[in-house]
Amino acid sequence: MSKEVSLEVVQLELLLGLADLIAQGFETALLAALEELDGRVLFNRRLDGDPRFQRVAAVMVGPDADVALVFLDHSGTTIQVENAGESGRTIAREAEKARNRVISEGP
Numbered sequence: 001m002s003k004e005v006s007l008e009v010v011q012l013e014l015l016l017g018l019a020d021l022i023a024q025g026f027e028t029a030l031l032a033a034l035e036e037l038d039g040r041v042l043f044n045r046r047l048d049g050d051p052r053f054q055r056v057a058a059v060m061v062g063p064d065a066d067v068a069l070v071f072l073d074h075s076g077t078t079i080q081v082e083n084a085g086e087s088g089r090t091i092a093r094e095a096e097k098a099r100n101r102v103i104s105e106g107p
Contacts, residue, residue: 007062008061008062009066011037012068016030021072021079027057042067053073054072054073058095058099060099067085068084069087
C-alpha cells in the first residue's frame with residue numbers, strides 16, 4: 001500500500017537541506033529541524049559497512065506520527081530523507097516498530 005509523503009517529512013527534508021552540516025554536525029542539525037516540527041528521534045545509529053551512508057536516524061513527525069529515515073553520506077555533507085512507509089529497507093520496519101513502542105508508552 002502506497003502512502004503519500006506527509007508535509008512534515010517534506011519540511012524536514014527542506015530544513016535539513018538548509019542546514020550547515022559541517023558547522024552544526026548531523027545530530028545538532030537534526031535536532032534543530034525536529035524542534036521546528038515538534039518531532040522526535042526514535043534512534044540514531046552508525047551504518048558500519050554501508051557503501052553510501054555512515055549514519056541513519058529514524059524520526060517521528062506530524063500529527064500522524066509519520067516515520068522518516070534520515071541518512072548521512074560518508075562525506076558528512078549530504079542528507080537523504082526517506083519516508084519509512086515507502087522504504088523497502090529492513091531498518092524502516094525497525095523504525096516503525098520504534099514508533100509503535102513510543103505511541104503505546106504514551107506521553
